Amino acid sequence: MDSAEFLDILGNANRRRILRLLAERPCYVTEISDFLGVSPKAVIDHLEKLEAAGLVESRTDSKRRKYFSIARHVRLEVTVSPYEFGTKSAYPASSRLDITSCRQLSIDLEHDPETADSGVTASEVEPDDVVSLTEALHDVEQLENELSLAQRWAQGKLTELREHLESVLDDEQSRLLADLLLALADDSADTETLGREVGAPPGVVEELLEKLVDEGIVREDEGTYRLIDA
Secondary structure, three states: HHHHHHHHHHHOOHHHHHHHHHHOEEEHHHHHHHHHOOOOHHHHHHHHHHHOOOOOOEEEEOOEEEEEEOOOOOOOEEEEEOOEEEEEEEOOOOOOOHHHHHOOOOOOOOOOOOOOOOOHHHHHHOOOOOOHHHHHHHHHHHHHHHHHHHHHHHHHHHHHHHHHHHHHHHHOHHHHHHHHHHHHHHHOHHHHHHHHHHHOOHHHHHHHHHHHOOOOOOOEEOOOEEOOOO
């Protein structure tokens, strides 16, 4: 589902309260109704919306009572800054994700976060070893907290560097110039491609690129532009 649709779904306080309750345990309609203090009919309406969004699922027990539970793990991120507004939904990455491919992130892989304090490797953790599994869970929770802090730090650093870059550019269109430079930091591109990326008309983009070329910041080569090597 689109992230904006998630925002609409979660915009209702009672739906958020339902999800908070279901995150603790599966519940049936009457339980949710008592918890929220609203009618079962209203609860059913909220649950139908949450099910349609793929956030909630249901099952029927042996007494034909319908239980609802959280369907999957999803993270919704909302960014509001002077330079960006956007939403992004993310699902858990595969356990096979190679974290070493993340060039800007350093994690001590010699001490696997799953077993950092237990003195054993991940492969040595027995499924029924309660102590080791508890330590592993604790370590990964700490890692999650640290990554959250790192994300907040990165957001602050982005704003600081962006403001500095715009002040150095010192132009009425510093913001657009900064967007163009960031687009070129990924790879060389032509005027049309850059125009799509920064949301500006090709004529405006071409004029700004010529300015950057004249200042020795960008190089033009057969219709494509790239940053000068630092």
